[in-house]
Amino acid sequence: QVQLVESGGGLVQAGGSLRLSCAASGRTFSDYTMAWFRQAPGKEREFVAGISWSGSSTYYTDSVKGRFTISRDNAKNTVYLQMNSLEQEDTAVYYCAARISRIAPIYIRTAGSFGSWGQGTQVTVSS
Numbered sequence: 001q002v003q004l005v006e007s008g009g010g011l012v013q014a015g016g017s018l019r020l021s022c023a024a025s026g027r028t029f030s031d032y033t034m035a036w037f038r039q040a041p042g043k044e045r046e047f048v049a050g051i052s053w054s055g056s057s058t059y060y061t062d063s064v065k066g067r068f069t070i071s072r073d074n075a076k077n078t079v080y081l082q083m084n085s086l087e088q089e090d091t092a093v094y095y096c097a098a099r100i101s102r103i104a105p106i107y108i109r110t111a112g113s114f115g116s117w118g119q120g121t122q123v124t125v126s127s
Helices: 105-109
Strands: 003-007 010-013 018-025 032-039 046-051 058-060 068-073 078-083 092-100 121-126
Touching: 003 092, 018 032, 018 092, 018 121, 032 068, 032 078, 046 068, 046 078, 046 105, 058 068, 058 105
Parallel strands: 010 121
Antiparallel strands: 003 018, 018 078, 032 046, 032 092, 046 058, 068 078, 092 121
């Protein structure tokens, strides 16, 4: 079973940047479809960004397009989420998730598509 550990969260002012990292251990990292989700208090967990097993395809929720970039470094068994121009609405606990094998793009937005989850890292954006 793959283990996922997120890092890089913190407190940042609106307009600032953070880069989240998710380090994976277990079976070959390159076999996994990876994604970032986030959850704010009182809200459901929502999809943020996803990346295919090869890294050739990326997906974003509309609210972060143009501001966030997901990438992966298979040699380091790590997926990243570069977050720029942060807004207060981005405040949440961010989770990385992994799935073995490819999925249709629509299903990458569904939390149930992923079998492995990290414990989350808090991102707080102040005014």
